[in-house]
Amino acid sequence: MPMLPKHRPAGWTTLAAAALTGLLLSAGALAAAESSAPGAAAPAAVPSPSPSANRWWAAFEEPELDRLVQRTAATSPAAARSTPAVHNPQATLPPSAQVVLAFIGMRAYGARAALAADLADTLAQERSALAASAPTRDTGALLEEITRRQQATAAIGQHYLAQRERYAELLAQLTEAPGGQAHASLRLALTEPRLPQFHARVPARLPMALLLGRADVRLAQLEAAQWQRLSGDGAGAREAAQLLSGWITPMAPAWPAGQPTAEQPPSPLAATLTSAAEDVAQRLQLLQAAERRCAALAATVHAGELELQAARERSAAGTAGDIAVAERTARLLAEVDALVAVRTELAVAWVGLQLSLGGA
Incomplete structure (x- = not known):
């Protein structure tokens, strides 16, 4: 997994609970309409869509998330606020789903803000290397292009920070507890701008009997x-x-x-x-499509890491300059950002599947 930098901005703003539904809908809209052919015979064993009958969010293997969900279910009146669900606009998301989606949004935008900050640093290095090199007739145009990219990167970085802060504020509202306990747990969760992911096995198909969990x-x-x-x-x-x-x-x-x-x-x-069954099949399709895109982008990022290593070796040997290294670093950061976005889709698709199965 690519290592992300540890930029840790602070400050919260307000977010309506409807943002949770927006996170679900955006992931669904981006998923490709792909299908899987049914097998002729039932497999000997079918992976469960949940690692635990009562704690489906344990698939993320996040101790802080587990504590936040448990505290919300037990103590937080804010978790009872109505939020439209994807498969039924008149229903409400259960407290666990509200917390998990807010957590995913906070972590995803935190990771992307950190990548934007790294890209800004890389562009500054590229600009310095270009300015220090022997001028050519293209130097002026290249410097202008870097300036445009720096401005765009700064704008998108501020957007990511604002989104991260909004989801963090919502998560703080959902996890209210006496004595500031939820605030302390949330601060621990905020210190890790890692790629959002889950560790459960994506099932190829599901037993119809799981529908008995739906209201x-x-x-x-x-x-x-x-x-x-x-x-x-x-x-x-x-x-x-x-x-x-x-x-x-x-x-x-x-x-x-x-x-x-x-x-x-x-x-x-x-x-x-x-x-x-049709509702669950659609959610399962979105989950499987997101998993395929994750695998493809992970391969792209791995290839990019190898290319960057080769560029650094050429630079150390004197056969390539710092500008080439900076350009390849910038491309790799863009590839990692795309991977973060798709891993976010994968995480949200998992939540959508759980909701369609009646997860609480």
């Missing part, structure tokens, strides 16, 4: 059980049981053999399961 499916089950008691008709329950024995794969049909037709429509419970 809409549980309600439909309740209604189906009441209807069965009143009417004695258990066809809907059998149909649902058949569905729940299947799998959810990205863009794959939820129905097994014997798909209902217009003449034989599904029961209300089966229709709810189908709709829920």
Whole structure:
């Protein structure tokens, strides 16, 4: 993993809780519409979409995040504020999701602000090296181009800092606790501008039975059980049981053999399961697409690191100048920034999948 610099700006401003939904929506909008072909047979073992039945955020392996989520769930009234959810605009995000999304936003923008600061330093070095070199007819134009890049870098760096501070302020609001305990924990979390990532295995497909964690499916089950008691008709329950024995794969049909037709429509419970499966399949597709982009960009960054090392070796040997090293450093920083952005998408896509499965 590329090592990020330790720039640690301070200062908080105000952010409405709706920014959490914006973080979810932006990650979904950037994901490519890719699909996976379903397998012919069920695998022997399927990775769980959550490393823990009750602590899905543990996939990030962040002790401070774990403490902040637990404190929020137990003590913070701010966590009860309504925030529209992605799959249901009328629903609210659970406290854990609010804290996790704010944490992701804070860490992501902190990492990108640190990269922008490093790029500003690199451009200053490139400018000094160019000014000290023998002038050519292109020197003036090159210096002007560096000046434009410095101005753009300063502007985007300030934007990243403002976004980081806004998410930090929201996280502080969500993790209120007596005696300043949450503030101390938050300050510890702020000291690490690392790449946002999670360590869970991205599943290729998911058991339909995981849909039983959704509130809409549980309600439909309740209604189906009441209807069965009143009417004695258990066809809907059998149909649902058949569905729940299947799998959810990205863009794959939820129905097994014997798909209902217009003449034989599904029961209300089966229709709810189908709709829920489509929602989860879309979230799973976004997660898998983000993982593929992460792998591709990670390879690009690794190649860039090797090229920068080679440029430094040429500079030490006298066959290349400091300007070439600075230019390759600037390109590498841009590549790492792109990787941070996509890893943020990956992290947010994980949260979206958990929410679609009824995660709390």
